[in-house]
Amino acid sequence: MSDGRPHADEYYPGPVHQPPVHIAGTHVEHTHGHHPKLQHHFDTMAQQVEASTLGMWVFLVTEIMFFGGLFMAYLVYRTASPEGFAEASHHLNVTWGAVNTLVLIVSSLTMALGVRAAQTSAPPKTQVFWIVATMVLGTMFLGVKAIEYTDKFTHHLVPGPNFKWEGHHPAAAEMFYSLYFCMTGLHALHMVIGLGIMTVIAVMAWRRQFDEDYYTPVEVAGLYWHFVDIVWIFLFPLLYLIGGHFIE
């Protein structure tokens, strides 16, 4: 049965309109006057927005798995030495930790308001205000962490040759602080990257690039920011609140 399809021994003269066989019909998708931000490989803005947000969600899943390895290590070692971890955790300052938690929660609020500002075509000043507020809070967070890290350094709580532990469970304490620095350090790195992203978004907002028809970058940056916040929400109780120490 000949199906009119070319075979290897026949030359095909050129790539002009070959009749596609199992394709029902052709359909010219090219619309004039599309949004200036529509990238040419997408057919519609809606498709572009959905692809971008799905992309960020998938990326956040990879971040969960990335932090997940550290959470697993934490789980294993805390189960092995619960009193040791509790004892070590008491040397963390719950007040600073709580302040940081509050700071990040508020920063998620300001972030959400920033997304909303873009989404409702608010004036660029308003959009930039909320984004910068988020950045200020993020910087405060990092400032507190710097204070805490310095404190740990002066008290010989940085694992390695200078680690000194006076309490009962030195091995467990050193393990706790190894995980403390790895987990909060990785989190802080993500915060720094977040601040970089926010800078870019703020500049774009200042340049009037966002309105109700196009605000995907803000939305997607917001998703990232909320994720970094949520990681902290897990880190805070797991690191700072072991053994009900805030009651003492």
Place this chain on the structure above:
Amino acid sequence: METLNYINNGHTLSSWLLTRDHKRIALLYLASITFFFFLGGLFAFMIRLELLTPAGDVMTADTYNKMFTMHGVVMVFFFLIPSIPAVLGNFLIPIMIGAKDLAFPRINLLSWYIYVLGGLFTLTAALSGGVDTGWTFYTPYSTAAANSHVITAALGVFITGFSSILTGLNFIVTIHRMRAPGLTWFRLPLFVWAHYATSLIMVLGTPVIAITVLLVAAERVLHLGIFDPALGGDPVLFQHLFWFYSHPAVYIMILPAMGVISEIVQAFSRKNIFGYSFIAFSSLAIAIVGFLVWGHHIFVAGQSVYAGMIFSFLSFVVAIPSAIKVFNWTATIYKGSVRLDAPMLYAFGFLGLFTIGGLTGLFLAAMGLDIHMHDTYFVVAHFHYIMVGGAIMGYLGGLHYWWPKMTGRLYHERWAKFAALMVFVGFNLTFFPQFLAGYLGMPRRYHSYPDEFQVFNVASTLGASVLSVGYVLPMIYFVWSLFRGEKSPADPWGAKGLEWETPSPPPTENFFVTPIVTHGTHQYAPPSKEVGIV
């Protein structure tokens, strides 16, 4: 005047190095992956040269240890994991779904640059003296005792992992959001299903090895002690974290090859795949269950017997979807119209060798038997049957099948058949004796060995020589075809699929008009009374 296609559409270096075209990026990957394949092959050559005689007389023990380590690191992370997805997946997925490009073209390019950066780190480690921990980086040797460039190599792996993650992310979003009108999930080519399943693994698994090798590097630099027993750490925790990724990683290596085989078997039987939805669901099943079996690498390390039993059980379960696929491919050939062109020869090789490789995996899943076989050459033979007899055969078959589409040229078919035969014969001669040596008790990673193992090693080295000829030949005739090969029509094979609807090579935007799909791909005969379910 040559018609405009993606290859001649821009001749400058920057039009290639700054391209956003998924097809050009695929070719960038092809070049770099080929480089790493031959680098890994060079290390393999050194290994086999040393193992010709029982005594360690060609190189020092330390050098040998670096050879097998770097063979593993380069082949796993820089060849096998990217190969089919980065070259064939990148090139074909948008075309197969009727799209103009992947969802994130710039991230696709970034993905390649990250791969190259990671490769440079690893190359630096190799050139500045090598790393000798084994590609598995087991602690505490890697964190406390090794005297080689562990950190550079670990960082190379860490960086390249992000290339994998971004590729997977791109594929997932593309397949979800960029399908042409009418192209429902169950009309997708099985090549696309295979890559979707692979992408799930890439995205979920790779971050875990990223954090794990990062911790190894941190431990080495900062003396943290997470895996160091002297500081209360647990070396077996490293093994759990490592294998949590590295087992699913082997499915990253094989699933795309299975996707290629599905396509080739249909094209060269001119027949619909038998059991389409079973193959599609099997791909997903392999991806999911593949995450639950990592403990079968840790049976003899003193892991809880009950945990071991669960891992053993699931390791047997994960074999079933692969078996289903093999039966379905075989049934596809039944009453087909079969032509043994080079791609089909590779597919046949795959069917036989993957079956053996997969079944020998079951030996290792049986706990009582694994005690004897763990860390012997039986394991080495098993995974080479799957990765070389399976994945590389799939890669070569796919490269031959789609070469005319990608380059617009036909390669020399008779040389290709000859090369395929050399690969098949060379491969079996290299690795079958290793099963025997393994059961006899020859351990892995041995620089020197007792005399009674020599005959197997000599056969193996002989086979490797033949195999290497089989790998070098395509380099020659593929390159030759670029300059002197016959020009290819849009569909040289008489095959079905959206990629055959567009010229060879395709225009930059893939299609001149967006296709609309009305029924499943790969319908060869006129639809008759349908026999059985899809």
Place this chain on the structure above:
Amino acid sequence: MFTNFPFFPEQASAQAAQVDGIYFFMLAVTAFFSLLIAGLVVLFAIKYRRRHKDEVGVDIHGSLALELLWTIIPFMITMVMFGWGVKVFYNMYRPPAGAMEIYVVGKQWMWKAQHMDGLREVNELHVPVGRPVKLIMGSEDVLHSFYIPAFRVKADVIPGRYNHLWFTATKPGRYHLFCAEYCGTKHSGMIGWVYAMEPTAFQAWLGGGNASDTPAAAGAKLFEDLVCSSCHRDDALSRAPQLKGLFGHTVQLQNGATAVADESYIRESIVNPQAKVVSGFQPIMPTFQGLVTEEQLLQLIAYVRSLGEAKPSAAPAGAAATPGPGKE
């Protein structure tokens, strides 16, 4: 090279035959399915070869019956393999009570064995035929793995914990001993010989050997040298738990949990005393991590053991201990 090479390892232990049993079953299944697929594929390629340029295959999409058939049958076969594998593993994991114990320490790049009566061996292990032998193994440095192919036994040797393996040799002879976990430069040199001897020959070997102190006696000396006796006294002034009759006993811990006082527990108590504090005692024991080698730890354990054991525990030593840090 071509003379006298074996294709198949000797069966020199009671376990070997069990392991080879599964092996042959799986070999048969593998051969069957590989030949089946290869045969069918070749047959179809010939029978259905394309005869003219435009020929296409028949329009067949699938068959639920076939899919079920080739899902269920392989599943059943794999379940047989699974169950059989578990059975063999379980037997190989549980040494019988009364097995002769030998301590083994792996270090880069040698094996050191210590018999209970004092004889020490390096890269060699002499064992009697016909009697269960249990090896309790630790590592001084990195991962190793103790492997005797002819016995079909292997266990990883992991720093920071003890693993064990057991076997009953059945055939006198000399068998390879290999390290089977990559451990650095001389990994392939970390090999030796296991000598299985008839019981009388083994007794003769034991008697003629250059016996040093038994591990228990060496341990007693260490106990004094390290001044353990200043706290671990036999009388009411003891600030530390009694060691007499401790071995094998179930101990009540401070946090309410219990632990069995086996080799792993005692080792941990010496290197990381705060991990498990006995109920009613203060956590004042200093750590001896870095002050004692793995061999010395085994000697101290042998000493504690010699002070009397609780009734032999039903569970295999090591399996019932609650995990501490450094274990799974």
